[in-house]
Amino acid sequence: MLDSLSTSLKDALKKLAGRTVVDRAAVDELVKDLQRALLSADVNVKLVMELSKAIRTRSLDEAPSKVMSVREHVLRIVYQELVRLIWASTDVKLEPQVILMAGLQGSGKTTTTAKVARYFQKKGLKVGVICADTFRPGAYDQLFTLCQRINVPCFGNPQEKDALAITRQGLHSFKDLEVLIVDTQGRHALEANLIQEIIELNQLVKATHRWLVVDAALGQQASEQARRFHEAIGIDGVIITKMDGTAKGGGALSAVAETKSGIVFIGQGETSEDLERFDPDGFISRLLGMGDLRALAERAEEAIRAGDMDATTLMKGKFTLRDMYQQLEALNKMGPLKQIMNMLPLGNMELPEGVYDVTSTKMVRYRIIMDSMTSAELDDPSLINSSRMQRIAHGAGSTPDEVRELLKYYKLMQRTIKGLRGAGGKFNMQRLMKRFSGMQ
């Protein structure tokens, strides 16, 4: 589905490629495809309509600059309009503060609370966590275990039924700490007594920040729920969770638009380290199922030259083990390969199934094996014969079989990339690497 959508979007863009005048019909078609892409990414329907109207009007009204092709002109507008929506990237200050976490049931508040605590802890601040979830069984155990793993003090009392009382005690016993994070019970906007509770909690803790935790898969409900939370406690930041699945997070976008705040963090994984600062470009690319829109838009800004950009960024040189090493290193911080591939502008390119099957543990093994190779071997893997294989395996504490498997994987990757190159895709190693480093 994703593939077919991004393909149709690209087809629509392609139609604009050769033109010198902005064609109303082509723009209409592009806007329609854009609408579909955004709608299937769960962006609020009204928001999509407003957005597409703005893009249509601007594309037709604004005269494209002389050096820009029509396609670049339209792309630039699409990019600008989208960025305008999510532009407000909330600044996370490294200073004493109280953070109140709010959200629907099962959106990932508790896990995220531990992640945020870990984030501030890594920045050298003294962090404490208060468990104000007095309803869900096991909530305190969960938060306590997570906090124990990262060595952060956690205040809570599974016997106490009054969230306000716990929080009051917690504030008192943690008054020497710098950053306090208050995890709350999941609630939704229709539960009036729970909304009242979070209003009182907010007054009690005098929160510096009130962050709304939103599941990436949340659909059209996002706007409404965000609006109610915003009315109650004034949300000033959104955290998107579960971005390691296939959901695109359009609901979070609606929430941001509704609360006029920004996206603070993105959670993608189950350990306390899996939290990242928000990167608008990556997010937009994923939303539209298209590749690096920013690079495209920037090219348009610079107006290097008009014409079809697809052919300009072909990968040069060969793909060596060294490249793969770097890639694996980057991937390790990025999450599943399939997801990354989705972010790349490959359209409906067929990739061999095996490429995806390398799990993260295997990647770590591969890197260790490659650490045992010489530079010459990394540059030219064909050097590796069975005696070298033996040596490498010995050095890495693995078996020759595993080395062989690594080489097989390397060949698969090499073929894949060759295939991409052959098909004239804009698969650029350098840009790929840059994207990876930008997202860490």
Add this chain to the structure above:
Amino acid sequence: MFGGLRERLQSARALLSGSIEAAAAAPPSEKPDAPAASRSAAPEPQVRPPAKKTATFASKVRTFVIDRELIITEKELADALYELEMTLLESDVALPVTDAIIAHVKKDLVGKHRRIGQSVDSLVVSTLRSALLGVLGEGFDLITYIKNHERPVKILFTGVNGTGKTTTVAKVGDFLKKQGFTVVIGAGDTYRAGAIEQIEVHAERTGIKIIQHQQGADPSAVLFDAVQYAVSHKMDVILADTAGRFHTKANLMSQLEKIRRVMKPDLVVYVDEAIAGNDAVVRAAEFDRTVGADAVVLTKADMDSRGGAAISIAHTIGKPLMFLGTGQGYDDIVPFSPEAVVEELLGDA
């Protein structure tokens, strides 16, 4: 429940009716036109329009005059269908599913002959009803299933993180217990911190036997033990909880496959939330493909007054919905009946 969708569907229904009414109002003014044009323009006018313009024009007039019936055209419906499309999208019905429903309604209505006296409303309602019922399929009656099945019945709950599997297991357990079945719960979520404590408290409150190992244990082993326990104690039902997992994580999905091999469930129940958007379709399809799904439970239906996810998931994997979770209490679970839901959605306000 689903009040929002109901309201919206009703307004869409009014619009559809409206545009058909408008179409009905139009022909009388066209009727004098047509003969007038034919008289002045050329001989054999009755033959020419069909050949040149549309085949429906002449037949429309003829049908109108002779049969006192109207033919509904695509053009007359366009606005109303667009409105219906937006309604469905706003209600979280996934895009491909929305397309399918719209196509169904269009196919059913366009070209349909309608007697002048016939109520437009009933025509629209019956079309929408058949479209929705077609999508929602049959419900799944768990009680009957258990009664007709060899004991113990092994039920495995799967789904992504945070959809409410553990709470659902507790609710279903309580529901079955009240129906007089003996139930044992297997605490198969050995990964998430606090998960075992959570289900333990639920089991204690509902008075259901629970089989558990410590955190980090092999879930297959826990669930195998639960099955053994049920067999030796002649229990009726085993409810197997599992850790939430994303369909993109190959190793977690193969763990789930192992669980399925080891405990051999009679029913695999896929749990998702009613508030999920388009991704609901993607992940339901992926779960169905890798570990299979025999029935679906949708949770958090109380937050969601729209219920599009129900329609999306049912349409995508074609598996029946079994329960709706509607709150945080043990009683907040409703057996799903498509007729009742569609009736509620389309019934009079």
